[in-house]
Amino acid sequence: MKCKILFFILLFVLNSCKKESNDTSEDWHDISENVRFKDDTNTFELQSGKFKYTIPQSKLPFQKVILLNASLVGYVSELGLDNKITGISSPEYVFSPVLNARISNGSVHNIGNEQKYDVEKIIAAKPDAVFTNYISSFDNTYGLLRKNGIEIIFLDEYLEQDPLRKAEYLLVFGKLLGAEKQAAERLGSIRAAYDSLKNLAKKAQSSPKVLANEMYGNQWFLPGGKTSLAKLIKDANAQYIIAQNTDSKAIPMSFEEVMSRAEKAEFWVNVGNHRTKKELLSINPNYTQMPVYHSGKLYTVSGRERGRANDFFESGVVRADIVLKDYIKIFHPELLPEYELTYLKELK
Incomplete structure (x- = not known):
């Protein structure tokens, strides 16, 4: 009798642990081994490479951001949120016609290039966040910006070796820029089109x-x-x-x-x-x-x-x-x- 009771207690504990583990895992949205995020009523949590962020929901959505990599422009533009970009590095590498127009009329500032960023301009722009690929040689620059209360968010989309996982970074920008629904819809559309085209290719002789x-x-x-x-x-x-x-x-x-x-x-x-x-x-x-x-x-x-x-x-x-x-x-x-x-x- 004792054995049966112990067995059921053990089974209950194991099931409870398993459920708790699953619930914890399900809280996170895993884009890849490089990036995952989750949010609740109070905070948005992001893990990107070795960096972890806990951002109060009260600070979201970001209204003014700076991008230090042209590859990140595509995500913001896909969501139609170019108006939230207040600064860009190496603007000569930006293709977006909308963003180029804003650069021309002075709405978007040129804050330097990959050799040297204009830290004073970045601080003066008072962005809610700066998005960039992580480059270790700029650690001193990142540290200076943080001391001035600027959030530096590292997103290394170039590390992703699945085209659709790169596209899925849209969800991160959607969460942070207040376009969560739109990001999910755009990603769903891209995924559906990709899968349809992949199936079409199989018909080739x-x-x-x-x-x-x-x-x-x-x-x-x-x-x-x-x-x-x-x-x-x-x-x-x-x-x-x-x-x-x-x-x-x-x-x-x-x-x-x-x-x-x-x-x-x-x-x-x-x-x-x-x-x-x-x-x-x-x-x-x-x-x-x-x-x-x-x-x-x-x-x-x-x-x-x-x-x-x-x-x-x-x-x-x-x-x-x-x-x-x-x-x-x-x-x-x-x-x-x-x-x-x-x-x-x-x-x-």
Whole structure:
């Protein structure tokens, strides 16, 4: 009898612990191993990399923010909240027409660049928060801003190697900028479009081989097989030449090794932002030894450029569905006969 009682007590305790553990886990929204957040009546909690934030709900939504990375502009613009941006670094790299207009009329301040931020301007702007990728060499700058009561929020979206997880950062901006419902709707739309396009790509009759990137100096930095680009190529129903690789970073290779692997490649994508194939040869004349250079098709990421700004690295960070659509159009044009490329452009 005692054994049975102890058994039921133990079972109750285990179930209670399990329920408590699940409840605790469910409180958090996990975007990835890099970022998670949760909120309650009083606070919004964010974990981003090694940084943790507890922000009182009374301080939300933020009304004035500064962005130190052009890649973060895409999230704010996607939510139609450009009016909340009061400062930007390196404005020459901003593509958004709305934000450029605000920069031109002085509504958005130029607060320096990645070499040196204008700390006095940032403090004078009195932003509710500064959003940036974390760069350790700027620790002193971050510390000075914090001493002046400015919240520094680090979001390293570039670390995400799943295009839809990058898009999911919309939810963080939605929470902090007062557009939670809109962020969820936009993300849902992007996810649905991406999944639909992925299923469309499966209908293609072929799966061509694809080469990516180009040489820098004496090495060719090929995106690893677990990178965002590798996933996009796979989801577009094509064969990336090192798809079996398990790295989530760029892999340095010699020209000879890449040439061997790309012998049967039909497409070469993300070839920088060159204007012509001839210009590409000025970087490395050995490209003429590759069959894909002569008989394949080459594509740059310069479909949407304005001066030094490139929208592939801005809105393209968020719009995983449109980026995937571009790759499907390239590899399987018959599936999207009416569609014109957005971010990518054929190099001739």
